[in-house]
Amino acid sequence: MSNYLNLACPVCRNTESQPFIEISQIPVYCNILWDTAGGAKSAPRGDMQLAFCDRCGHIFNTRFDSRLMDYNQSYENSLHHSPRFQAYATNLVHEWVERFDIRQKNIVEIGAGQGDFLQMMCQAGSNRGVGFDPSTLPKEDLPEYLSFIPDYYTEKYAAYPADVLLCRHVLEHIENAGEFVGMVRRVIGSRSKTTALFEVPNVLWTVRELGIWDIIYEHCGYFSPYSLSHVFRQNRFHVGRVNTVFGGQFLTIEAFPAEAATPRPDDHAQGIASLAADVDRFSAAFAEKMAAWQERFATLRQNHQKAVIWGAGSKGVTFLNMLNPQGVVEYAVDINPRKKGMFVAGMGQQIVDPTFLRTYQPDVVIIMNHNYEQEISQTLQELDVSATILVA
Numbered sequence: 001m002s003n004y005l006n007l008a009c010p011v012c013r014n015t016e017s018q019p020f021i022e023i024s025q026i027p028v029y030c031n032i033l034w035d036t037a038g039g040a041k042s043a044p045r046g047d048m049q050l051a052f053c054d055r056c057g058h059i060f061n062t063r064f065d066s067r068l069m070d071y072n073q074s075y076e077n078s079l080h081h082s083p084r085f086q087a088y089a090t091n092l093v094h095e096w097v098e099r100f101d102i103r104q105k106n107i108v109e110i111g112a113g114q115g116d117f118l119q120m121m122c123q124a125g126s127n128r129g130v131g132f133d134p135s136t137l138p139k140e141d142l143p144e145y146l147s148f149i150p151d152y153y154t155e156k157y158a159a160y161p162a163d164v165l166l167c168r169h170v171l172e173h174i175e176n177a178g179e180f181v182g183m184v185r186r187v188i189g190s191r192s193k194t195t196a197l198f199e200v201p202n203v204l205w206t207v208r209e210l211g212i213w214d215i216i217y218e219h220c221g222y223f224s225p226y227s228l229s230h231v232f233r234q235n236r237f238h239v240g241r242v243n244t245v246f247g248g249q250f251l252t253i254e255a256f257p258a259e260a261a262t263p264r265p266d267d268h269a270q271g272i273a274s275l276a277a278d279v280d281r282f283s284a285a286f287a288e289k290m291a292a293w294q295e296r297f298a299t300l301r302q303n304h305q306k307a308v309i310w311g312a313g314s315k316g317v318t319f320l321n322m323l324n325p326q327g328v329v330e331y332a333v334d335i336n337p338r339k340k341g342m343f344v345a346g347m348g349q350q351i352v353d354p355t356f357l358r359t360y361q362p363d364v365v366i367i368m369n370h371n372y373e374q375e376i377s378q379t380l381q382e383l384d385v386s387a388t389i390l391v392a
């Protein structure tokens with residue numbers, strides 16, 4: 001464990017947050033793949049200690065060290081390649097454009113990535129967009145309504161007109177979310193008609209569905225609807241709807257500038273108390289789930305059986321790094337041809353395509369997402385692989 005420790009809640013500054021889980025030395029980037037096993041094993045690592053703040057309902061990594069992170073690297077949010085995610089984004093664009101009549105407006109997107117969502121927002125309402133993100137690659141032939149600044153968004157960009165401020169899947173990466181939202185509010189200043197639309201992963205889903213392989217170092221903050229609302233209200237915003245979306249996995253929030261901090265809705269105290277109970281159960285369930293997998297791997301090792309994992313995305317990488325199944329799992333299968341031949345950060349398993357299994361003939365295939373069980377089972381049949389399927 002590193003000595004780095006910050007117990008103050010980054011949303012409400014409460015210093016009496018309760019640590020409830022420790023995960024030591026996991027790779028700081030799950031989605032960067034390596035050319036060699038040696039390189040993969042030497043991937044930079046960090047420690048996690050998750051703490052729960054019962055004042056605002058936030059969960060955060062007390063040991064997050066932002067100096068380990070560098071989003072200038074070839075950082076990519078892999079979700080954008082999934083058809084399900086694409087369909088979801090299209091719906092969200094139309095909902096927001098209709099609901100807030102975002103037409104002929106100026107949109108600023110903070111953390112625009114490669115700009116796909118911003119472009120959709122512009123096209124859907126004849127809007128003009130400026131995207132800020134240090135990882136945006138230079139683009140040619142951009143339509144005149146769209147531009148990108150390859151930098152972090154700060155107050156020095158306050159002069160860019162913004163009727164709408166978009167920020168999706170960014171806040172959970174920022175160590176001091178309170179300060180960041182405060183900066184956004186200062187940028188808005190007296191432009192009282194501005195609408196802020198943010199989206200983050202929903203920690204209620206992680207905690208209630210026991211999504212332990214979704215806990216990654218890159219995410220230092222884990223928002224509940226209560227802490228997400230809190231961080232805006234205390235930074236002089238009115239909060240409109242906080243919606244649970246994408247099958248419960250994400251939250252969106254609509255916020256509008258206010259003169260002063262705004263009060264907490266009556267039902268939040270009860271919601272936070274119920275989350276506290278979930279967090280208590282989560283610690284025990286986490287330990288149980290880890291122990292069950294350790295036992296399974298010990299048995300496989302004893303019987304000289306081979307297992308592979310199916311899916312070398314962040315869930316798979318987290319699974320391997322938390323459990324360290326040395327001598328049992330030597331390969332990770334992935335259907336993405338760009339990953340073939342690369343190595344998993346931290347553990348160094350080589351990534352192979354499904355056809356590799358025809359000759360390898362594993363005894364067990366561990367799949368990372370039960371949504372794909374049927375599809376994978378069929379592929380295994382076609383490859384004449386009669387392995388047992390386990391869901392992580």
Ligand SMILES: [Zn+2]
Pocket residue numbers: 009010011012013014053054055056057058
């Ligand atoms: Zn708090």
